[in-house]
Amino acid sequence: NAGVTQTPKFQVLKTGQSMTLQCAQDMNHEYMSWYRQDPGMGLRLIHYSVGAGITDQGEVPNGYNVSRSTTEDFPLRLLSAAPSQTSVYFCASKQASGAGLYEQYFGPGTRLTVT
Amino acid sequence: AQKITQTQPGMFVQEKEAVTLDCTYDTSDQSYGLFWYKQPSSGEMIFLIYQGSYDEQNATEGRYSLNFQKARKSANLVISASQLGDSAMYFCAMRERSNFGNEKLTFGTGTRLTIIP
Numbered sequence: 001n002a003g004v005t006q007t008p009k010f011q012v013l014k015t016g017q018s019m020t021l022q023c024a025q026d027m028n029h030e031y032m033s034w035y036r037q038d039p040g041m042g043l044r045l046i047h048y049s050v051g052a053g054i055t056d057q058g059e060v061p062n063g064y065n066v067s068r069s070t071t072e073d074f075p076l077r078l079l080s081a082a083p084s085q086t087s088v089y090f091c092a093s094k095q096a097s098g099a100g101l102y103e104q105y106f107g108p109g110t111r112l113t114v115t
Numbered sequence: 116a117q118k119i120t121q122t123q124p125g126m127f128v129q130e131k132e133a134v135t136l137d138c139t140y141d142t143s144d145q146s147y148g149l150f151w152y153k154q155p156s157s158g159e160m161i162f163l164i165y166q167g168s169y170d171e172q173n174a175t176e177g178r179y180s181l182n183f184q185k186a187r188k189s190a191n192l193v194i195s196a197s198q199l200g201d202s203a204m205y206f207c208a209m210r211e212r213s214n215f216g217n218e219k220l221t222f223g224t225g226t227r228l229t230i231i232p
Contacts, residue, residue, distance in 0.1 A: 043208075
């Protein structure tokens with residue numbers, strides 16, 4: 001198993017450009033999510049999905065779009081990049097919701113800089 | 116109001132000593148889960164330990180243990196016999212149920228632990 005993979009590892013964008021951060025998992029996890037990590041602020045949830053065709057907003061969704069057409073993939077789209085979106089982005093996945101230990105598995109992260 | 120509070124931005128600990136990283140949380144849910152993750156300088160997030168709100172015993176995983184005090188809403192991570200490889204950022208996180216009964220993690224701001232040889 002490759003686990004959770006993210007591409008690219010690094011990206012520099014100019015203000016106003018658009019791009020898609022890719023995330024894929026091969027563990028057949030229903031739940032996938034995107035977080036951003038900024039200095040001194042921990043990780044904040046952007047969007048999440050509980051299965052193919054179902055997505056919902058997290059804590060900081062503005063400026064980002066997501067879709068989930070397959071169980072494996074959960075891309076994050078920046079429609080018009082802004083310097084405030086400079087951050088490290090983590091994708092995560094886990095088994096279906098429920099009680100008990102279902103930790104989230106994180107990808108290696110994408111470091112995005114918007115100039 | 117912050118849901119997860121980690122009050123120690125940084126800590127320095129001598130190698131082989133035990134260390135406690137503090138975490139307090141705020142929730143009105145009866146069913147919730149608490150996690151600790153480690154983030155080394157390489158950047159990946161590594162799951163360490165989990166405590167469910169209904170678990171009666173404190174969770175342990177090797178050198179890691181979670182000191183869960185439900186009434187005080189605290190979930191401190193204890194690392195015994197610290198090693199140089201323990202130097203990293205440590206995040207406390209809480210799992211609650213969102214509006215649709217699904218789960219999301221809320222993270223604290225982290226504690227940077229440095230182990231001194």
